Amino acid sequence: MRFHPATLSRLLAVAALVFSPVTLAEQMMSDGQYEIHYNAFNSSFITPEVAQQNNLVRSKYRALVNVSVLEIGEDGSKKATTAIVSGQAANLIGQAQQLEFKKIDEGNALYYIGGFRFTEDEQLKITLSVQPDPNKPAYSIEFDQRFYVD
Template sequence: MRFYPATLSRLLAVAALAFSPLSWAEQAISDGVYEIHYNAFNSSFITPEVAQQNGLMRSKYRALVNVSVLKLQDDGSKQAVTAIVSGQAANLIGQAQQLEFKKIDEGKALYYIGGFRFTEDEQLKISLSVQPDPNKPAYNIEFDQRFYVD
């Protein structure tokens, strides 16, 4: 099966909508200059082919965090931009896993994907630092999400 550039974009969007408990609310922040979109979902929701093509690890005990950054243009359009992205996922007793983000460039779409482990019915606090402009402070984003084994 051949995957086209927008395939990962569509799969990430579908996974976010179908499986994220917070998917009904937009998971994004904006300051009028940048929009930062983020979500987390079970890695088994992406196909083995997409995972292999993008160097992502799939497991029923592994989740992915997806971050994309858009810069608002003067004409009202939005353009994907690079950023410095880091973060961690911590459980309720404070055990944290550092997220290693991989940049996935699909031309007009740019994503940062990081993975982490979880156990059945585990509530995690995901903390992100997203810095689109290296000369300005990073945006700090935190959200809680419960994960289930697929």
Template sequence: MALLRTLTHLGSALILSLLAVSANAEQSISDGKYEIHYNAFNSTFVTPEVAQQYNLTRSSVRALVNVTVLKIGDDGSKTPVRAQVRGQAANLLQQAQQLEFQLIDEGQALYYIGSFRFTEEEKQIITLDVQPDANAQPYNIQFEQTFYTN
């Protein structure tokens, strides 16, 4: 929740849009060195203005995956850092779509946004490889989510 408070104070359109849809759905992992926040949601939850500003496609059959990486300082402070982010979304028939992430840099916040198509009430298995340190192994994240058209 500290991340949510920090990001809310930044006040940008994208941050507010992403927080509005992710407040209850946020997921994260932490190893004491890095904290990785990730979530997925229907692209129509992003306002048309924000979608246009960041060149995101809004569609009732398109989902967005959002990844943020924070480096944890010795004092417990958290700083957004760049990372190599790769991933895929696969349905239960193992039909996979590679996710191509774009970096959105808002100064005090960094987001990696990828998208994929889905059909009504389709469960997707989302697999992410997040590598904030080029000299270390990536963090492997996997989660499942069912998506619904609006």
């Protein structure tokens, strides 16, 4: 199987993320119809090439939230599916930043990536709304994470 060089570099970058300590922070929810995977990490963890290819901002003061949605088939198979994704990151005193998610479609994999700023040793509450089916209510996801300047 041959890959286009850009696709190959993306696959390698995703593999690096999958097998790095960052994935220890990955979280997931499932209702039997959908699996929603989400995590947040410092944007400096991605390579400059991946950032440029996907129009993402790298900085030691920026983090990224990654969301992917899998539809679970009746036979248990899982397939990447589109969703409407929005969210915000709020500090302890309630100052919130709205997240604008960018859809990254790699054919058999779909990701929604949103970025936000943070300061050294900052605890943030990340709130996500993920709606795979526009005719059904969105899933609400909340998690707290502390960020450190890399």
